[in-house]
Amino acid sequence: MSGNLPVQSVTADYVQRVADDLSANRSDQERVRSELAWLQDELVRLEDSEQVLMKMQEVLGGTPKQTAKQSKGGKAAAVPAARGSNRKAAGKSAAAAGRKASKKTASPKKAGEPTWLELTTAYLGGQSEPRSAAEVAASLTEAHPERAVQVAVVRNSLEQGVAQGVLERSKQGRSVFYSPTAPASAPSGS
Template sequence: MSKNPPAPSVTADYAQRVTDDLSANRSEQESVRAELARLQEELVRLEESEQVLTKMQEVLGATPKQTAKKGKSGKTTTVPAARRSNGKAAAGKVGTPAGRKTSKKAAPPKKPGEPTWLELATAHLTGQSEPKSAAEVSAALTEAHPERAVQVTVVRNTLEQGVAQGLLERSKQGRSVFYSPVVALSAQPGS
């Protein structure tokens, strides 16, 4: 009489299959995490652009009520105008309507004569021999300018602004993003 195949080989096959499935699951999780991080960075850039565009719109004299947004339904919705007191922006802050508190992400106002965050970040990166992350630039600016409240989010947004203006380059290494100054064509060998 023949016996059934030994149970250990079936168990080993299932164990290998579970191990393979677990490995594939973890790889997929990593892929999704990377995509999520990319989308979060893109959202931060878009929010920054929205803030800049809103301020530009206010400077140009157009109020948010005069513009319309289209939703997914295709219908046009009106955005309420910013609150004003006596026709002027409250508290003397440009771009901050009365009754609205500034968010944690907003950069503290700079004093007259102080360099902008973009100027500080660009100057710091220009003196570096290798690309730096937003956290590294933030730490360096905190050390160099202890009198100014340095926030990593503000520095990251500033670095992205520098990329948008063509002053800085962004590079990715795995899930990390690094920034470096744009090398001028005349500075490159062979030009």
């Protein structure tokens, strides 16, 4: 009967490793989904900005390239091939993003509303301790019930803040916490 103990111990080790790997895999999936959602949102913002800029350009009289394109009836020959193919790809991505966005219940950001990055950094600026993405999302949900808060979007905004150097990321075990970066202290003139 003592021969069964090592087998049970090895089995228990494998069960724990598989559980840990599964948890890590799910965390990676959530992270990638968050990044994908942010990229899709960013693409929609860029496309909206492009439309506004194109309308402004049209009102202002356009550029020689724009005028040449319009005089040829908008044929693709006036646009370099690389740009044309990028626009097709962007159009397909925009259509996919539009379909996905229409399935979501999240309300879009209205003009004049703060961005998620602004909301997250402002919230963390008022905290005395680092907070997790879930804690930040929960607080933003309470503070802004008119906006559909998604943890993945909040996490992505927090990571954007880290990339821009306005937030710091710290890990405690498997948990990730965010806090504002410490302001650089001015050298004393004594």
